[in-house]
Amino acid sequence: MSLNRTLTDEERLARLDLDQLRQLVGLVEYDDSADPFPVSGWDALVWVAGNALQTAHFLQSALGMELVAYTGPETGNRDHHGYVLRSGAARFVVTGAYSPSSELADHHRRHGDGVRDVALTVPDVDRCVAHARAQGATVLEEPHDLSDEHGTVRLAAIATYGETRHTLVDRSRYTGSYLPGYVARTSSHVKRPGAPRRLFQAVDHVVGNVELGAMDTWVGFYNRVMGFTNMAEFIGDDIATDYSALMSKVVANGNHRVKFPLNEPAVGTKRSQIDEYLEYHGGPGVQHVALATDDIVGAVDAMVAEGVEFLPTPDSYYEDPELRARIGEVRVPVAELQRRGILVDRDEDGYLLQIFTRPTGDRPTVFFELIERHGSLGFGKGNFKALFEAIEREQERRGNS
Numbered sequence: 001m002s003l004n005r006t007l008t009d010e011e012r013l014a015r016l017d018l019d020q021l022r023q024l025v026g027l028v029e030y031d032d033s034a035d036p037f038p039v040s041g042w043d044a045l046v047w048v049a050g051n052a053l054q055t056a057h058f059l060q061s062a063l064g065m066e067l068v069a070y071t072g073p074e075t076g077n078r079d080h081h082g083y084v085l086r087s088g089a090a091r092f093v094v095t096g097a098y099s100p101s102s103e104l105a106d107h108h109r110r111h112g113d114g115v116r117d118v119a120l121t122v123p124d125v126d127r128c129v130a131h132a133r134a135q136g137a138t139v140l141e142e143p144h145d146l147s148d149e150h151g152t153v154r155l156a157a158i159a160t161y162g163e164t165r166h167t168l169v170d171r172s173r174y175t176g177s178y179l180p181g182y183v184a185r186t187s188s189h190v191k192r193p194g195a196p197r198r199l200f201q202a203v204d205h206v207v208g209n210v211e212l213g214a215m216d217t218w219v220g221f222y223n224r225v226m227g228f229t230n231m232a233e234f235i236g237d238d239i240a241t242d243y244s245a246l247m248s249k250v251v252a253n254g255n256h257r258v259k260f261p262l263n264e265p266a267v268g269t270k271r272s273q274i275d276e277y278l279e280y281h282g283g284p285g286v287q288h289v290a291l292a293t294d295d296i297v298g299a300v301d302a303m304v305a306e307g308v309e310f311l312p313t314p315d316s317y318y319e320d321p322e323l324r325a326r327i328g329e330v331r332v333p334v335a336e337l338q339r340r341g342i343l344v345d346r347d348e349d350g351y352l353l354q355i356f357t358r359p360t361g362d363r364p365t366v367f368f369e370l371i372e373r374h375g376s377l378g379f380g381k382g383n384f385k386a387l388f389e390a391i392e393r394e395q396e397r398r399g400n401s
């Protein structure tokens with residue numbers, strides 16, 4: 001069986017089909033029979049939060065996610081709370097220390113709110129771990145089973161950049177709401193009248209920030225250990241601004257569901273935004289999570305109504321005749337994009353619409369992107385300069401330039 005023509009359980013549950021996924025996240029056909037580390041897709045993004053209860057509320061009210069499962073002292077978990085939230089095929093798990101001696105409390109002190117674990121669905125956990133070990137990866141958790149009355153999940157974990165990990169999950173023999181130890185729970189949060197049913201359908205990509213000189217090491221890690229291939233490359237001048245620059249390369253799994261851009265700071269006359277991230281996060285980590293939507297205008301409006309702040313885009317961006325000519329015809333009138341600060345990029349395959357939130361925690365670290373793809377499999381290369389100039393203005397306001 002080849003995985004490429006198969007929907008994940010999460011996608012099936014979300015009533016997505018292959019055509020929609022080709023458009024939403026750039027899913028491609030892929031024969032994984034010779035892949036030593038086949039990855040089917042995202043399992044979950046597992047967050048650590050200083051207040052998981054309130055972060056779970058934010059994800060429901062501001063991002064329109066739905067609560068589906070819970071762990072905590074009432075279910076026998078004396079260490080932490082965990083809230084599992086869904087939007088389409090996307091699953092977020094927000095964890096926060098309950099016990100002062102929880103390891104999560106230390107993790108949060110070091111890194112603040114952020115993504116600790118980019119968990120991936122794999123058809124064969126043991127095979128992946130054997131290959132990863134042979135390629136020199138650090139195995140954090142050996143393959144093991146977790147079971148309850150809903151069946152058995154097989155799990156393992158390997159280390160990636162900073163203190164980020166990839167838990168590898170095979171839940172094909174499990175019917176429970178998330179993992180043993182979690183119980184099903186539904187939202188008490190009620191959406192506003194007229195709010196979209198959901199604001200995004202899937203995770204598109206997760207970006208990692210790493211130290212100067214480490215980007216190629218991690219690209220090599222994903223190539224060698226996980227069989228990911230290089231998708232696109234942005235180096236130096238492409239995304240340099242007058243003051244600071246970064247370098248970025250993108251790796252993807254075989255079917256392109258999982259895409260990891262990796263950024264490193266480049267030397268500029270001012271401190272790079274990546275340096276600021278590394279300082280406040282306490283080393284490498286997840287910079288942003290891009291959420292695939294089929295209605296970016298509706299999603300932005302709903303999020304703004306709930307108080308989410310997006311990075312502003314200068315009017316000059318929309319008024320630039322060169323840019324107008326390059327963009328060509330897009331689904332949404334440019335005036336509507338301008339009103340919301342939504343960016344447009346076009347390449348030989350099509351175009352995409354995208355917008356970035358401000359950091360969503362206390363530290364100037366992790367943030368969200370909304371992305372609406374129309375054929376383009378890019379990441380907004382043409383917008384990097386416009387975007388980074390906007391980020392740098394924010395950095396200046398925080399006094400970290």
Ligand SMILES: [Fe+2]
Binds near residue numbers: 207288290
């Ligand atoms: Fe992105």
